[in-house]
Amino acid sequence: MVVSSTFPVSLSPLHFLPKSDPPHNLLQNHPSLSHLSKCKSIETLKQIHSQIIKTGLHNTQFAQVKLIEFCAIDPYGSLAYALEVFKSIDEPNRLIWNTMIRGQSLCSYPIVAIELYVGMLFSGIEPNSYTFPFILKSCGKLDSINEGKQIHGQVLKLGLESDAFVHTSLITMYAQKGELGYARLVFDKSCLRDAVSFTALITGYTRRGLLDDARGLFDEIPVRDVVSWNAMIAGYAQSGQFEESLAIFREMRRAEVIPNERTLLSVVSACAQSGSLELGNWVRSWIEKNSLRMNVRIVNALVDMYSKCGDLDTAQNLFESLSRRDLISWNVMIGGYTHNSHYKEALSLFRQMQQLRIDPNEVTFLSILPACAYLGALDLGKWIHAYVDKKRGSLTNTSVWTSLIDMYAKCGDIEAAKQVFYSMETRHSASWNAMICGLAMHGSANEALDLYSKMIDDGFQPDQITFVGVLSACSHGGLVELGRQYFSCMIQDHDISPKLQHYGCMVDLFGRAGLFDEAGTLLNSMEMEPDSSIWGSLLAACKVHKNVELAEYIARNLYELEPDNPGVYVLMSNIYAGAGRWDDVARIRTLLNDKGMKKVPGCTSIEVDSIVHEFLVADKSHPQSKDIYDMLDEMDRLLVMAGHVSDTSEVLYDMDDEWKEGALTHHSERLAIAYGLISTKPGTTIRIVKNLRVCGNCHSATKLISMIFNREIIARDRNRFHHFKNGSCSCMDYW
């Protein structure tokens, strides 16, 4: 090993201080000094300090040490103040120097510790076995390894490498800097073979993902203690080897080593990530049985575990059992709701948080924004945007900005999405993806494709998701030839093998263009089985192009894939109705009734003054129902005057014929639009979100409504966005 020494090392005799203290017990019981240990603020500290000066205690080494110790080490102390006190001491002794270095080693400016160390050497005080663990901790935090190596040289000169504390500190320092070779050398050269030094080295290996090397060392530890076990369990869990992690934990149990909180946190986390609900349950009951205090950390981990395993009820019960919840708890629970598609619950928990005046952070937003996006809760999304803007600097997380783009796009405000995108200082490829997919959703195919070119120019690698955006832009824009080109560009130029979603876009693109042969060829070329959404989009294309024969073939596939999906039957019924085959319509209706299947009810939501209102077909539950239905009548009257004729071929299978017309005008989107018209100022854009695709009738009616009432209506359906304005729609009647 090459180690050099540039620092002067004083090998002079120990530095004796001139003054000697009064008897120890007198000082120890002095009121000013006993107050110090209970001190909780810098103001109190200053008062105590002035007392110490008034009584002359500041001249005693004992008081100096106690004061420095408190200022430098205690969480209520202050390093800056410690430095002031330190400067006022004429000839600080070694304990005082060590304590100052120790204080610095705890903070994040490691260079100050080095400066102090040099100062110590210059003042002629020789470092001892206490000095090095502190200074080496600081060296571990520096960018360079050089200082650490020089300090190592000092250790060797002073013959302190055999001190167990110094030895372990050296290993930890090298391990922290990724210098595993040096760490190993220090370890191998010494005869110290305790669990502590083993564990220091093991952690070095686990942090770099070298689990096999770590395991080799672990197996050699003569007596493993709980920390060694924890290092191995956490190491495996951290590198994604959850089964190994849990296997080590089981071995630990067999070795009858009592787990502690850190063990359990790692284990619960591994259970959460690997879906090991059974072991998670065992941990929970073990904690209860051993009456370990259910502290907030372990409950957070359990809440996370249960929600990741899909058991939201248990997660919620645990969450509610917490008397003092921290931000992580809140975030875990909100994330649990979002990941399990319980978006409304996520939002209501967030509101509860706001009422309790708990400050959210970016993690909260990363769970809340997808919920806003799903529900179309634009006002809340805007509020978060403003909040993040205000805290720019402390909350500048690129992922949050990207999530805002996604939220704005999915809430129908594509202009705001663009504003966020173009104002971003740094972008990830996910940011580009969100913007490209957003534009695609809104039917701005050319803009999406332009942005794709810019993304490439900026040096970003497109990934699978980029091409989902690009291909869906082509599909929604009806750009068949470009779609073909991008599809082969993805495979050939970017070496991305097409996934189901990409095939889905292409089949959709061909289907809409009526190119059923080409769609069929593509389907046959797939290396995986087409899923129900691909068949579904082809079936929808059959409806547009009135291809009953192909529809029947596809339906047979779908009945096999999803025998319980009523959507297929409903679509077939509509296809038959469109072809005037009423016998088949009746047959399917009977089939549905026999199977007891219910159509997924159409549901449309609209946000007014930050409150999301939901409407079902023919819904009368809204408090302003009377006004809404009056408006519906008015809309119908004006639509008829404008020449609108309902196409009754798309009907709910369980509606009697005489109700056809009525049911159509009471589709959920019409109710939401009616509510939007009566509850917002004239001229305001109306934004609605529908869970299913817009039916043809409502689509043509909405175009007229946008003209009659002079309103821009932005509708999100299951598939894409429709911007209705001045009597036409951005989808060009192609969806």
Place this chain on the structure above:
DNA sequence: ATAGGGTTAG
């Protein structure tokens, strides 16, 4: 006076 555990959220 000192050393070893990436404790829980995206």
